[in-house]
Amino acid sequence: MVKKLYLGLLFFFLYAPIIVLMVFSFNESRSGTVWTGFSLTWYEELFRDRRMQDAFRYTLLVAVISTAVSTFIGTFTAIGIQKLRPKWQAFALNVNYFPVINPEIVTAISLMMLYRSLRLDFGFATMLMSHIMFSIPYVILAVLPRLYALDKNLAEAAQDLGATPWQAIVKVIIPQIRPSIFTGALMAFTMSLDDFVISFFNSGGGVTNLSIEIYAMARRGIRPTVNALATLMVAVIFTVVLIANRISIRKAKS
Amino acid sequence: MLQKKPLITIRNLTKEFDGEVVLKGIDLTIHQNEFVTLLGPSGCGKTTLLRILGGFEQPSDGEVRFEGIDLTQIPAYKREVNTVFQKYALFPHLDVYENIAFGLRLKKVPEAAIMEKVNRMLSLVKLDGFQKRSITSLSGGQQQRIAIARALINQPKVLLLDEPLGALDLKLRQEMQYELKEMQKELGITFIFVTHDQEEALTMSDTIVVLNEGQIQQKGCPVDIYNEPNNRFVANFIGESNIVPGVMPMDLRVAFEGQTFHCVDRGFRQNEEVDVVIRPEDLQIVPEREGAFTGVVDSVIFKGVHYEILVMVGDREYVVHATKSASIGSKVGLFVSPEDIHVMKWGGA
Numbered sequence: 001m002v003k004k005l006y007l008g009l010l011f012f013f014l015y016a017p018i019i020v021l022m023v024f025s026f027n028e029s030r031s032g033t034v035w036t037g038f039s040l041t042w043y044e045e046l047f048r049d050r051r052m053q054d055a056f057r058y059t060l061l062v063a064v065i066s067t068a069v070s071t072f073i074g075t076f077t078a079i080g081i082q083k084l085r086p087k088w089q090a091f092a093l094n095v096n097y098f099p100v101i102n103p104e105i106v107t108a109i110s111l112m113m114l115y116r117s118l119r120l121d122f123g124f125a126t127m128l129m130s131h132i133m134f135s136i137p138y139v140i141l142a143v144l145p146r147l148y149a150l151d152k153n154l155a156e157a158a159q160d161l162g163a164t165p166w167q168a169i170v171k172v173i174i175p176q177i178r179p180s181i182f183t184g185a186l187m188a189f190t191m192s193l194d195d196f197v198i199s200f201f202n203s204g205g206g207v208t209n210l211s212i213e214i215y216a217m218a219r220r221g222i223r224p225t226v227n228a229l230a231t232l233m234v235a236v237i238f239t240v241v242l243i244a245n246r247i248s249i250r251k252a253k254s
Numbered sequence: 255m256l257q258k259k260p261l262i263t264i265r266n267l268t269k270e271f272d273g274e275v276v277l278k279g280i281d282l283t284i285h286q287n288e289f290v291t292l293l294g295p296s297g298c299g300k301t302t303l304l305r306i307l308g309g310f311e312q313p314s315d316g317e318v319r320f321e322g323i324d325l326t327q328i329p330a331y332k333r334e335v336n337t338v339f340q341k342y343a344l345f346p347h348l349d350v351y352e353n354i355a356f357g358l359r360l361k362k363v364p365e366a367a368i369m370e371k372v373n374r375m376l377s378l379v380k381l382d383g384f385q386k387r388s389i390t391s392l393s394g395g396q397q398q399r400i401a402i403a404r405a406l407i408n409q410p411k412v413l414l415l416d417e418p419l420g421a422l423d424l425k426l427r428q429e430m431q432y433e434l435k436e437m438q439k440e441l442g443i444t445f446i447f448v449t450h451d452q453e454e455a456l457t458m459s460d461t462i463v464v465l466n467e468g469q470i471q472q473k474g475c476p477v478d479i480y481n482e483p484n485n486r487f488v489a490n491f492i493g494e495s496n497i498v499p500g501v502m503p504m505d506l507r508v509a510f511e512g513q514t515f516h517c518v519d520r521g522f523r524q525n526e527e528v529d530v531v532i533r534p535e536d537l538q539i540v541p542e543r544e545g546a547f548t549g550v551v552d553s554v555i556f557k558g559v560h561y562e563i564l565v566m567v568g569d570r571e572y573v574v575h576a577t578k579s580a581s582i583g584s585k586v587g588l589f590v591s592p593e594d595i596h597v598m599k600w601g602g603a
Contacts, residue, residue, distance in 0.1 A: 153343035156310050159330040160337045161357035161408060167331075171356075175347040 018234060025227035032222065042228040052229065054206075055213040058124065062199075062209065063192040066131035071185040073132070074139025075177075079169060081140070082147045093144075096137045107134060108201040115202065122204030130202040131195065135188035142184030146177045179251060186244050190237060259286045261411065261444055262307070262325075267316035269302055269468075276302045278468040279316065284412075284446065289438050291447045291455040294465035295491070300448045303465070304414050307446065308337045336405035337414040341421070342397045344389045350376075350400055351385040357408040375403035378437065395426045402437075412444045419454065431457050452492045456480060464488050480533075486601040489531045496537070496572050500530040500597070508597050511547045511567060515590075519597035527600045534575040536594035539563065545587015551580045 028037040046052055081092045099107060111133065115126050154176065158168035174181070196211035203212065210229065217226050260283050267280040277299045284290050292300040305311040306318065309330030318325040325333065336357075344353050352359075354375055358368045376382050379399035384392075392400065398418060405413055415434075419427045435458050438445045449455055455462050456476045464471040464479065464487075472484040483489035489497055500510035505520035510530050522528060542548050549567035560575045565588060572588065580586060 151341055151343050153339040153341060154345065156308075156330070157337070157339055157343035157345075158356070159310075160308060160335075161404065162331050162360040163356075164329075164331055167360065172345055172347075176345075 021227050022231045022234065025224060025231040027224060027227075030224060032224070032227070042224040045223075046225045046228045046232075049225065051208075052210075052213060052225075055208045055210050058127075058207055059193060059209040059211075062124075062128050062131050063189050066128055066135055066192045067185050067189040070132045070135035070188045071139050071181060074136045074184055074188075075143050075174075075181050077136065078140045078143040078147055079173060082144065096140050099134060099137050100141070104197045108198040111198065112201045122202065124203075124205075124207045127199055127203040127207060127209070130198050131192045134195075134198060135191055138187045138191060139181075139184035142187060143177055143180045146180035147173075150176055179248065182244070182247070186240070189240070193233070193237065260284070261286045261288075261321060263317075263319045265317045265319075267303070267306065267318060268314050269299070269306065269311065270314045276468050277306075277313075280468075280470060282463060282470065282473070284444060286411075287442050287444060289435065289445045289447065289458060289460045291449060291459040291462045292465055293449060293452060293455040293462050293491075294471075295450055298465040299468040300450075300465050301416055304337075304416055304446065304448050307412070308335060308414050309333050334410055335412045335414060336408050336410040337416065338398075338401050338405050338418045340416045340418065342401040342418075344397055344400055344404070346389050348389070349385070350381075350387045350389065350392070353389065353400055354404045354407055356404060371407055372403075375407050378406070379403045380433075394421050395430070398422065398430065402434075406437075406441070410443065412446060413438075415445060415447045417449055418447075419449075419451075427454070434458060456492070464491065466491070482596055483531060483598060485598060486529060489529075489596075489598070494534050494573055494575075496532045496534065498530045498532070498570065499600070500528050502526050502528050502597065508595060511570075513546055515546065515595055516592040517595040517597055518593055519595075522597070528597045529599070529601055531596040531598060532572075532590055532594060534562070534573040535560070536590055537572060537574045538589045539565070539574055539576050539578070539580055540587045540589045542585050542587045545589055548585060548587050551582050551584050551586055554579055554582060 024032050024035075025042055026038050026040070027035055028039040028041065081089055081096075084092060108130075111126075111130050115122065115129075120126055150173070154172055155165075155168045158172040159165060163171060194211060195209070196215065199209050200212050200215070203209070208216075210233065214226055214229060217223065262282075262284040264280055264282040264284075267277055267282075268275065269277040280299075280303060292303060294300050302311060306313050307325070309325075309328065313326060320328075320333070320335075345356065348356070351372055354372045355368050358371060363371075372385070373382075376384060379402055381396060381399055381403070384396070384400075389397065389400070398421075401418070419430050422430060431454060434445070434447075447455075447458065456479075459476055461473065462476055462479045463473045466487050472479060472488045474482075479488065480492055483492060483495070486497055489495040498510050500508050502508050502519070502522040503514065503525060505522075506517060508515050508517045508519070508528065508530055547567055549565040549572065552564040552566045552571070554564075555562045556579075557575075560577055561579050563574045563576055563580050565572045565574055565586060567588070574588070
């Protein structure tokens, strides 16, 4: 009984805010506290908003490209790290881990300083580069354990049978670590989708993403369009996670 | 018998890992169509030597020539050598057919030829009809056979086998020993087989190379290795031995246990101190008065095929393998024929 109550309370605190937000995105009036009736007004307003649409497009574009690039770089970096001598492996792992535990705001400011010193124009490119940069360590962290679990002789067996080192990676190693590459990509994608701090400091020239746009809206005074937008984002993330789980369950079964 | 055509010549091969010397100046010639076993305890360097031949390690010093060509300059994927790995290293994401076809696909062999060869390999390893099976559904013995088929399909000149039977149970291991030997004769390729199991080495090999601490202790055919061990290490590692200190007063005579025996060894200095090796199965328990020397039965253990009997002669213990038991505490005589006394250079106390 106590256990169930505890669990119930926990889930209530975790999910109540999100559910309230979603419910009031369908509210007729502007109120965020009083329910006046069902409507899709705020969704209509959201879809009419050009700035929102641009932000949405940039968010998705950055997420897709940064996921692809960081997954590619991260995977091959992990394969490289795993081939180092043990001493250097430990070093590489610590170097990789630092950006993950580093406060986000510090990463954001340091990237900003870097771009400024290189005299780059802040915009889509700087935001994309930043997202690629902060995603790579997560991909490496996702892929490495799987690589360590592989039979060390697999790549050698492939080469023994006539595969060049490159062919051995593509034809044997990559297929073996595919699930963890997928996990890494999923992490990169969701991280990019909801990033605010780093994007805020490293975009410009009219390029924003949804997080920045919501922040700007909130400062102008909360309108329920924010609720509608947040509801859509939750829905997208939820769907992605659902599909990912489905795929991994099917993999586990076969 | 053997074609005595050198295939691989190894000269002064040395390998260091972070300052630790694993191979210390190996000299070895391997001939065409020879079944060579690298035998030794774990850490003796046998696997490292195999990995150098396969192209997975570079030697620190020395040379390895394959048909006269410097092998160390050729990457693993271009060598006419294939390997059967200890844990098989089959590709779990591919089925049996694709595992075996892997090497041919890389060479862009036409599909019809691949299918024909894969099927032939499957019947060679007696797994016809297994084409579509997944690797994870196979037993250890079956995986072993697939690993052999996958390595042999490239028609290598040399097959390297790294303790391939280690994970199999006794019955299956003995069966595979026989089959591997048959395959090697049938295909006419050189097998280089790594093992720590002396019985396996004696059963299968044309030539055994005994390694310890990175050095070759002895190289020879199984009978010579067993009957004429070069030193204490070989005598102890290959089967059980009684090793007794003795003296050679002259050729064909050796003195130990206070007696002088006839033997078949010669070429030692007069009164040179030597080690005398007597295999447990060469010692016979006879009535006390008929023995060359006498002792007291200390223990008797039944081992199935024979009894293992410990006889104390003074304070030295002799192991005897006999088909008849003996009663503990009884005084017995021990007898050994001259051809079963093996004399080797003194190896120190």
